[in-house]
Amino acid sequence: AQKITQTQPGMFVQEKEAVTLDCTYDTSDPSYGLFWYKQPSSGEMIFLIYQGSYDQQNATEGRYSLNFQKARKSANLVISASQLGDSAMYFCAMREGRGSTLGRLYFGRGTQLTVWP
Amino acid sequence: DVKVTQSSRYLVKRTGEKVFLECVQDMDHENMFWYRQDPGLGLRLIYFSYDVKMKEKGDIPEGYSVSREKKERFSLILESASTNQTSMYLCASSSLLQRNEQFFGPGTRLTVL
Numbered sequence: 225a226q227k228i229t230q231t232q233p234g235m236f237v238q239e240k241e242a243v244t245l246d247c248t249y250d251t252s253d254p255s256y257g258l259f260w261y262k263q264p265s266s267g268e269m270i271f272l273i274y275q276g277s278y279d280q281q282n283a284t285e286g287r288y289s290l291n292f293q294k295a296r297k298s299a300n301l302v303i304s305a306s307q308l309g310d311s312a313m314y315f316c317a318m319r320e321g322r323g324s325t326l327g328r329l330y331f332g333r334g335t336q337l338t339v340w341p
Numbered sequence: 342d343v344k345v346t347q348s349s350r351y352l353v354k355r356t357g358e359k360v361f362l363e364c365v366q367d368m369d370h371e372n373m374f375w376y377r378q379d380p381g382l383g384l385r386l387i388y389f390s391y392d393v394k395m396k397e398k399g400d401i402p403e404g405y406s407v408s409r410e411k412k413e414r415f416s417l418i419l420e421s422a423s424t425n426q427t428s429m430y431l432c433a434s435s436s437l438l439q440r441n442e443q444f445f446g447p448g449t450r451l452t453v454l
Contacts, residue, residue, distance in 0.1 A: 233381075257440055269431065269445035276440070315383060319441050327372040327391060327441045328399070333383035 225250055228316050230332035237306045237339055244291070245301040245335045247316030255321035258299040259329065260290065263313040272314075275299060306339045313337075344368070345446035347432050353452045360419040362449050364432030371436055373415035374443065375399075375407065378429040390415055422453045 229248045237243040249258065260272040275283045275290045283290040291300040303310055313336050317329040348363035364373065372391050376384040376399075386399030388407040396407050404426060408416045415434075419426055429450050433443040 259442065261445075267429065267448045269433075269443075271442055271444070274440060274442060317443075327435050327437060328374065328386060328389055328397075329441070329443055331376075331384040333381065 226332075227251065227330035228318055228332035230316055230335050232335045233333075234336045234338070237303075237337065239308060239339055239341050240305055242302060242304045243306055243337065245303070245314050245316075245337065247299045247301065247332060249297050249299060249316075249318045251297075251318065251320055253320040257319040258290065258292070259317040259319070260288070260299075260301045261315045261317065262310075263315065263334075265312070269315075273301065303337075308339050308341065311337060311339045345432055345434055345444050347430075347446040347449050349449050350447060351450050351452075353454065354419075354422050355454055356423060358419075358422050358453075360422045360451065360453075362417040362419075362430055362432075362451070364415045364417070364434075364446055365413055366415075366434040366444070367413065368434065368436070368444070369412065370434035370444075371412075372434060372441065373409065374433040374435075375405075375415065375417045376431045376433065377401070378431055378448075384431065387417065422451075424453050427451060427453045 256277045258275045262270045273285045273288045287304045289302045313334045315334045316332045345366045374389040375387045390396045390409040406418045431448045432446040435441045435443045
């Protein structure tokens with residue numbers, strides 16, 4: 225079974241609008257972390273935001289926020305006031321807290337976001 | 342700033358050649374990773390290492406091997422390159438002390454002819 229599921233291969237949003245990128249995860253480990261990365265067309269992976277499983281509040285980093293719904297195993301990324309430079313591939317990832325595999329991330333297949341003027 | 346460097350941005354090799362992809366990080370991270378990225382498949386983990394001389398298979402280790410003789414360096418080896426190994430290869434490193442956020446190198450686009 226997929227550990228991370230991103231159901232939107234592509235999303236389109238108009239500049240200055242907000243957009244939500246979906247991510248659901250599957251784990252039985254009570255301790256885990258969730259990450260979002262951005263990959264522009266240049267190819268580098270840019271870390272955006274992190275949410276720990278025990279964090280009480282949703283993580284925010286500037287225009288990025290993570291809508292963490294633990295019971296639904298959902299960790300959607302919300303980008304407010306989209307900009308043309310937000311056009312990129314976005315990956316959701318999860319770390320589980322287990323032994324020697326501690327540290328590996330499970331990635332989703334990504335969502336290609338296109339921001340249009 | 343954490344820096345992860347990869348030996349080449351672009352590489353072209355012939356079928357059957359032995360290929361070495363090198364990755365170096367400068368932040369004393371314990372963990373290092375090799376992924377391949379293909380359109381529509383996301384990032385798939387090939388191998389990772391959580392200590393010098395230690396290695397663990399990821400999800401797609403077939404056709405690859407790795408070497409970690411020094412903490413800062415993690416090498417991916419294609420013993421006999423095949424055309425289906427044409428891909429983007431990404432190296433990453435992380436530290437438990439930094440919630441295991443992974444820092445990525447710029448990637449190597451490998452073409453096997």
